[in-house]
Amino acid sequence: MTFDYDLFVIGGGSGGVRAARVAAATGAKVALAEEFRMGGTCVIRGCVPKKLMVFASGYAEMCDDAQAYGWDVTCGAFDWPKFRTQLHKELDRLEGIYRKLLSNSDVEIFDARASLKDAHTVTLSTGQDITAKHILIATGGRPVLPDIPGxxxxxxxxxxxxxxxxxxxxxxxxxxxxxxxxxxxxxxxxxxxxxxxxxxxxxxxxxxxxxxxxxxxxxxxxxxxxxxxxxxxxxxxxxxxxxxxxxxxxxxxxxxxxxxxxxxxxxxxxxxxxxxxxxxxxxxxATGRAPNTEDMGLGDIGVETGRRGQIIVDDYSQTTVPSIYAIGDVTDRVQLTPVAIREAMAFVQTVFKGNPTKNDYEMIPSAVFTQPELGTIGMTEEEARDIEPVEIYCTSFKPMNHAFAGRSDRVMMKLVVSRETRKVMGCHIVADHAGEMIQLVGIAVKMGASKEDFDRTVAVHPTMAEELVTMKDPVRSA
CATH class of the missing domain: 3.50.50.60 (FAD/NAD(P)-binding domain)
Structure with a gap:
C-alpha cells in the first residue's frame, strides 16, 4: 500500500515537533498537524511564559535587597500590560522558531485539527483525508475545571x-x-x-x-x-x-x-x-489536567484509552493499534516536557532506525518554581524508608545573601542514603536556583554516586550547595 506520508504527527508541542524533525532527518516523508499554536503547552501556555512570570515576580524583593546592600533604588508599580505585551512578543518569536525548524526539516505543516479515520488515515478539520504508514499522537493535556457549583x-x-x-x-x-x-x-x-x-x-x-x-x-x-x-x-x-x-x-x-x-x-x-x-x-x-483525546475517533479504530482518557501504550510508545503511537502527556506517564522529548527520540529510534528503544524513567530530576524553589531527584525519605533502612543527611540554614538583607528565607539541603550500599537514593533542595543545582546534582545521583563520593568532593566556598558535600553525620536513621 502506498501512503501519503511515512509519518503523520498530531500535535505541535515539544514532543511532536522533535519526533517530526528527527524522523524527517532519516529521510522519512513527514507531516504534522496542530490546531492551535506551534510549541504546545510548554512554549505557549506553560513552562516558558510561567518561568518568565517567575522572573518578573522576583524583582520586588530584588529592589528591597538592593537597598539593603546599599543601592539607592526605587521600585515603582508593576506594569502588567507592558509585561504581557513583551511576553506575547516572545512567545510569537518562539512559535516562529518552531515553525522554521519544521520547515527547514522538510516537515509539511497543517494548521488544522486532526482525528483518526482508521489505522493509517487522519481526517483534518478542513475535510481532507491523509494517509500515513505511521501515526504519532502527541496532543498533550489541558487543565480542567472541577465539578462544583459556579x-x-x-x-x-x-x-x-x-x-x-x-x-x-x-x-x-x-x-x-x-x-x-x-x-x-x-x-x-x-x-x-x-x-x-x-x-x-x-x-x-x-x-x-x-x-x-x-x-x-x-x-x-x-x-x-x-x-x-x-x-x-x-x-x-x-x-x-x-x-x-x-x-x-x-x-x-x-x-x-x-x-x-x-x-x-x-x-x-x-x-x-x-x-x-x-x-x-x-x-x-489548578486541580488537575486531562489528556487531549476527545473526539479523535480513538475508540472507533481500537486505540485503548484509560479511565481519564489517557492513551495506553507499551514500553515503546505503541498503542493497541500497531501503526499508531503516542508520546507525552496524552499518555499520562511522566508529565514533563524533557520526558516527552526523550520519548520522541526513542520513538524515532524504534520505528525509523530499527533500534527498539525503551525510555528510562528512573531518577528524573525536576524543579518546582515555587518561591522558595524546590529541586528534587530520586526517592523521598518516605519512599526510601519503606524499601530499606536509610540515613538522612539534612541541613537548613539562612543563606548569606538573605541574612545580610535581613530576610527570613531559609534553605534546605537533604540527601537520602542507603545504609547498606551507601548510594544516594534521593536529593532534595529548597533554595533560590534549586532547579539549576538539581540539574547538576542529578548527574551524580543518576550515575549512582555514594555518600562518600559526595564527601570526597571539595566544597566550593562560599556557596549554598557546598552543604551537600560537607554534611558528615546523619540527622536520623529510618
Whole structure:
C-alpha cells in the first residue's frame, strides 16, 4: 500500500515537533498537524511564559535587597500590560522558531485539527483525508475545571497569560506545582493571594520535609495558604455579599461594584468548607489536567484509552493499534516536557532506525518554581524508608545573601542514603536556583554516586550547595 506520508504527527508541542524533525532527518516523508499554536503547552501556555512570570515576580524583593546592600533604588508599580505585551512578543518569536525548524526539516505543516479515520488515515478539520504508514499522537493535556457549583466563573492556568489586567485579589484552588507556582508568582506581582488545598500539605508526592519548608516560605512571603480547605460553592456576588453582612471572612475584592441595578458584578463570591465566605476578583483552578483525546475517533479504530482518557501504550510508545503511537502527556506517564522529548527520540529510534528503544524513567530530576524553589531527584525519605533502612543527611540554614538583607528565607539541603550500599537514593533542595543545582546534582545521583563520593568532593566556598558535600553525620536513621 502506498501512503501519503511515512509519518503523520498530531500535535505541535515539544514532543511532536522533535519526533517530526528527527524522523524527517532519516529521510522519512513527514507531516504534522496542530490546531492551535506551534510549541504546545510548554512554549505557549506553560513552562516558558510561567518561568518568565517567575522572573518578573522576583524583582520586588530584588529592589528591597538592593537597598539593603546599599543601592539607592526605587521600585515603582508593576506594569502588567507592558509585561504581557513583551511576553506575547516572545512567545510569537518562539512559535516562529518552531515553525522554521519544521520547515527547514522538510516537515509539511497543517494548521488544522486532526482525528483518526482508521489505522493509517487522519481526517483534518478542513475535510481532507491523509494517509500515513505511521501515526504519532502527541496532543498533550489541558487543565480542567472541577465539578462544583459556579466553577465556570473561574479560570485555569491557560487564562492567566491572557488577562487584560491583574486582579487585586485571587483565590487559587489546588496544591500541586501549578497552583503553588502561580501563588508565588501572583503574590510577587502584588496580587493578594489566597490558596486552598484540600489535602494536609501542598506538593503531594514530594519529600515531606521539603514541601513543608516550601509552604512555610510561601506563607512568610504573604500567601494566605489554607490546608484542608476546598470550595463548596461559588457565584456572582449579591448586594448583601458586598456589604459583608453575615460573612465570616472579609471581602477580598479590590473595588466591589454595586449590583443594585441588577447588572453583573465584578468579583466572585466563594463559600469554603471551613465555613468562611469571601469575595475575590478572580478564582483560578489548578486541580488537575486531562489528556487531549476527545473526539479523535480513538475508540472507533481500537486505540485503548484509560479511565481519564489517557492513551495506553507499551514500553515503546505503541498503542493497541500497531501503526499508531503516542508520546507525552496524552499518555499520562511522566508529565514533563524533557520526558516527552526523550520519548520522541526513542520513538524515532524504534520505528525509523530499527533500534527498539525503551525510555528510562528512573531518577528524573525536576524543579518546582515555587518561591522558595524546590529541586528534587530520586526517592523521598518516605519512599526510601519503606524499601530499606536509610540515613538522612539534612541541613537548613539562612543563606548569606538573605541574612545580610535581613530576610527570613531559609534553605534546605537533604540527601537520602542507603545504609547498606551507601548510594544516594534521593536529593532534595529548597533554595533560590534549586532547579539549576538539581540539574547538576542529578548527574551524580543518576550515575549512582555514594555518600562518600559526595564527601570526597571539595566544597566550593562560599556557596549554598557546598552543604551537600560537607554534611558528615546523619540527622536520623529510618
Amino acid at each position: 466553577a465556570e466563573l473561574g479560570i485555569t492556568s491557560n487564562d492567566i497569560f491572557l488577562l487584560d489586567e491583574l486582579p487585586k485579589s485571587i483565590l487559587i484552588v489546588g496544591g500541586g506545582y501549578i497552583a503553588s507556582e502561580f501563588a508565588g508568582i501572583l503574590n510577587g506581582l502584588g496580587v493578594k493571594v489566597t490558596q486552598f488545598y484540600r489535602g494536609a500539605q501542598i506538593l503531594r508526592g514530594f519529600d515531606d520535609e521539603a514541601r513543608g519548608l516550601v509552604a512555610e516560605g510561601m506563607r512568610d512571603k504573604g500567601v494566605n495558604l489554607h490546608l484542608g480547605t476546598n470550595i463548596v460553592e461559588m457565584r456572582a456576588p449579591t448586594d448583601q455579599d458586598l456589604t459583608g453582612e453575615g460573612m465570616s471572612a472579609p471581602i477580598e475584592q479590590g473595588k466591589p461594584t454595586s449590583v443594585s441595578s441588577g447588572k453583573p458584578v465584578k468579583g466572585i463570591w466563594v463559600k469554603a468548607t471551613n465555613g468562611n465566605e469571601a469575595i475575590y476578583d478572580q478564582v483560578m483552578f
